[in-house]
Amino acid sequence: MNKEKEIVLRIEDVHKSFGENHVLRGVSMGIRRGETKILIGPSGTGKSTLLTCINMLTPPDAGKIWLLEDEITGSKRVNLLRQKIGFVFQDFSLFNHLTALGNVSIGLTKVKGMDRKKARKKALEELKQVGLEEKASSYPAQLSGGQKQRVAIARALAMDPQLILFDEPTSALDPELIGEVLGVMKKLANQGMTMLVVSHEMGFARSVADEVIFMEGGVIVEQGPPAQLFSSPKVERTGQFLSRLSGLFGEEGEK
Amino acid sequence: MTFWQVIQQSWSPMLDGLQVTMQLTLLSIVFGLALGLFLALGKVYGWKPLRWFCTAFIEIIRGTPLLVQIFIIYFGLPPYGIRLSPLEAAVIAFSINSGAYQAEYLRGAIQSIPSGQMQAALSMGMTPWQGVISIIMPQALRRVIPPWTNEFIYLLKYTSLAYIIGTPELMAQARFVASRNYEYFQTYLFAALIYLSIVLVFSEFFGWVERKFRIPGFEFHK
Amino acid sequence: MLGLGLGLAVAIPISFLQIFAPQPFRFLASAYERVLRSIPLLVTLFLLFYGLPTFGIRLPPFTAAVIGVGLRSSAYQSQIFRGAILSISENQFRAALSIGMNRIRAFRHIVMPQALRLAIPPWTNELTIVLKDTSMAFALGVVELVRQGRYIIVATREPLVIYLTIAAIYLILTLLSNNTLGRLEKRLRIPGIGVEERVR
Secondary structure (H helix, E strand, O other), rough: OOOOOOOOEEEEEEEEOOOOOOEEEEEEEEEOOOOOEEEEEOOOOHHHHHHHHHHOOOOOEEEEEEEOOOOOOOOOOOHHHHHOOEEEOOOOOOOOOOOOOHHHHHHHHHOOOHHHHHHHHHHHHHHHOOOOOOOOOOOOHOOOOOHHHHHHHHHHHHOOEEEEEEEOOOOOHHHHHHHHHHHHHHHHOOOOOEEEEEOHHHHHHHHOOOEEEEEEOOOOEEEHHHHHHHHHHHHHHHHHHHHHHHOOOOOOOOO | HHHHHHHHHHHHHHHHHHHHHHHHHHHHHHHHHHHHHHHHHHHOOOOOOHHHHHHHHHHHHHHHHHHHHHHHHHHHHHOOOOOOOOHHHHHHHHHHHHHHHHHHHHHHHHHHHHHHHHHHHHHHHOOOOHHHHHHHHHHHHHHHHHHHHHHHHHHHHHHHHHHHHOOEEEEHHHHHHHHHHHHHHHHHHHHHHHHHHHHHHHHHHOOOHHHHHOOOOOOOOO | OHHHHHHHHHHHHHHHHHHHHHHHHHHHHHHHHHHHHHHHHEEEEHHHHHHHHHOOOOOOHHHHHHHHHHHHHHHHHHHHHHHHHHHHHHHHHHHHHHOOOOOHHHHHHHHHEEEEEEEHHHHHHHHHHHHHHHHHHHHHOOOOHHHHHHHHHHHHOOHHHHHHHHHHHHHHHHHHHHHHHHHHHHHHHHOOOOOOOOOO
16 A cells, blocks of 8 residues: 555654553554554543644653654654644634634744735635635634534644644534535545544544554554454454444444 | 730720621621612513613612712711711612622623523413522522622722721721821731731632532532 | 723733742732732722831822722732633643644734733723722822812812712713723624623
């Protein structure tokens, strides 16, 4: 498949504890350019913590993370590296005081120092990419959940990231709005964006993912192509978890 | 004189003053609550002239200084034959003033109860009045506890204004003591410490009451 | 007005200290706020005006009043700003970091614009309160509205009329200032940024 492509993100033996709670107990993985990997697993297993470790919003206690040639862990230029890693939050976290356009362009003007006109043009392109150019002047409170999340994706895209991390992007959405967000994500995957997604949308995983990773208790239990993992998991726990998920029909797998 | 001597020499008149201060505060908060309930219900549920009157009353009282209100009642009324003692005048002024503020807290609390609650009450066959009394008010009153306790503390501090018309409360006593021992700073510092400790005691107490009577889902973020 | 300005100038550093500073400073700032909020303004005024001369510091009544009103207001205003800043969700800050902003930029471009808007309504209230509290400067002998009124009363012997007139002037002033700031608030309003009310 993508074996010949360069490795964009490499994670080696990452550990993280919150007080007594040892959330990540040595996680290692890699992701190549253009790949989409889906992280699944019961809640409280450290999937979201792993994502926030990658862009250092939660610095790991031990282990190393590389983005291309640069080591992220211990880097003094975390802000620079964060620009190259898009992050899409479960609760959207759009900047409430800015319009959709402002949300997408503020990183360009304030972080990258692009001039307003160019930033505006690029932001509009990104909004078009997620199908929301006509909502450019709406504020977050005037958008539906699905629209908010698409703006959040556009905001991540605008920084021209090497990789985008999605932290349960659809779990705060009403069922009828999930499709539009997954549609955008699917389109990105097809365009060759590198993505690491925490999600329990099985249909999405089946059709888009290059690999599904099952995490439990702070470690990776099993990983493999979705077809193989879903039909004949090697580890018993994986099978149990997947059958429970499909019992829930892939909606709201979490909680 | 050392601070300790000032305290020794003045604690007795100061405690007398504190007693009057507490009297003033408690009477005014209770009368104020009665007035506040009337004004709040009138403003939210009253028919038009009453609503208008309550709104105007609240706005006028809240828009003018308490000191001026005290002067109107104490100095303004006697030419018309209404002569009040300093304590009476102070209680009336504080009650009216606090009533207007309490009305606003209550109104806020009443209007924060979702309209579905009233609809549910009506759908059970309650009259609107029954709905207000047995469904809306019990919820609103719980929500009003935190701002109401704040109001109590504000009022406690504002009663110091009563010294101006000669009510013998804590502030007046402090002035009296200072005018005789000439230790202005230490005497007023003593008064400040008394106010500070009373306020702290009350706010801790109210915080405790609030935690104790909390109902899940009724957290009121200030 | 001066009192409010002084209050604002002191309040901002105090609220920053409370949120961002290491422990001893944070504690001191909180204690400052708590103490000033717990003592009646009148007592603060008396301490400044009648008390300080004990240490050889003699303030003119007007200065003492400005400092007293200002200090007290700073305690309330710092609470307003602290509340406003803290009410901006942590996630907004995280989102700003995730697109590569550093902490200072995230605070300036993301947290501050939202916090300031949130602070307008309580700040308007504070302005009204300060306006009314200037009447207490009367106790120090500052010739403000109330004292001015008393002079007239001595001449006219119409206390009720004069006091009602004073009340009306205050009412107009407070309504006017509420109105102006209300308009400012509306102009800066952004859908979805809520408004909390503090009454006194």
